[in-house]
Amino acid sequence: MGFWRTRGLRGSALEELVNHTNDKYRERGLALVQKVPTPIKPVELDPANGNIRLAFFEQRSTVDYIGVVQGVPICFDAKETNKERFPLQNIHEHQLRFMEDFERQEGVAFLLVNFTQHQEFYFLPFGQLKESWDLALQGGRKSIPYRDFKKAFPVYGKDGYLVHYLEGLAAYLEQK
Template sequence: MPSWNSRGLRGSTLEELINLTNDKYRVNKLALIQKIPTPIKPINIDKTNRHITLAYFEQKSTVDYIGTVQGIPVCFDAKECNTKTFPLQNIHEHQIKFMTEFEEQGGISFLLIYFSEPDVFYYLTFETLILFYERGLNGGRKSFRYDELDPYFQISTNNGVFVHYLELLNKDLERRESKKV
């Protein structure tokens, strides 16, 4: 079993906080968001404990979460970073493709990032994600720094909601609307 600080458990605290947030949103009828499990194919199963001891990924996953917020389709991925620099290699090409196609269908895609170094949760808009991603593809930095991010999209804990991203989703929607005018 991986130790608490192993790569295998990285992000589990962030996901647990997001799951608690999503439960609160569901109970309050604000949103219905589901965690998407990564499909695996078990190879060995310990029959005594009924635990999978060896498995492989059946297919590439898309994003961590998908659902609807007040009738608006959303999808997002949760990422954790222990420095003030986020490597773009943590976002895979198939995830960018899925999020792009989701946006083309009228949905809203974004990342929720926890920067453990400054202890900050951040809502990264799809527009900003694509700017950083294309910069890396075109020979620029293959990462982005925390200080490059707009502080407007920093997430606060609010009313018992740990990762209150709906406020930032609303700000994202407002910016999108203002650019259409």
């Protein structure tokens, strides 16, 4: 599928925030959400410590997280950008298809996007992502501007949750 060296650490700070939040959700009985590991096959190990130095992905990843929130199945990908826009190239077609299939099964798919320059997080529903994706395929923008996320659902840290995305999910479900 593809080779992995240091790229695997991109987004690890965001992942830690989300993992901590998911642990809190589980402890408090609000949700059960887990990180979906991407299977890798080690090719080269460091003989000194046994750490993986080179590996390849055995199969394509689907989304970063999958779980259930009080009976509602969810799946999402956590993404970061240091730009004033979210590049759609950060999403792969197979991920988009998985989220689309997930929603067909009455689940809720979304992105959790961190704009690092602004230190702001947003819950972006799959429908809005898909709309932007389809427009890009027709020759439109290849990214979603930061200003468009202001129309989405902001996500804040609150009550010990570092990235309290369930509030964004709840707001989205109320609007839906």
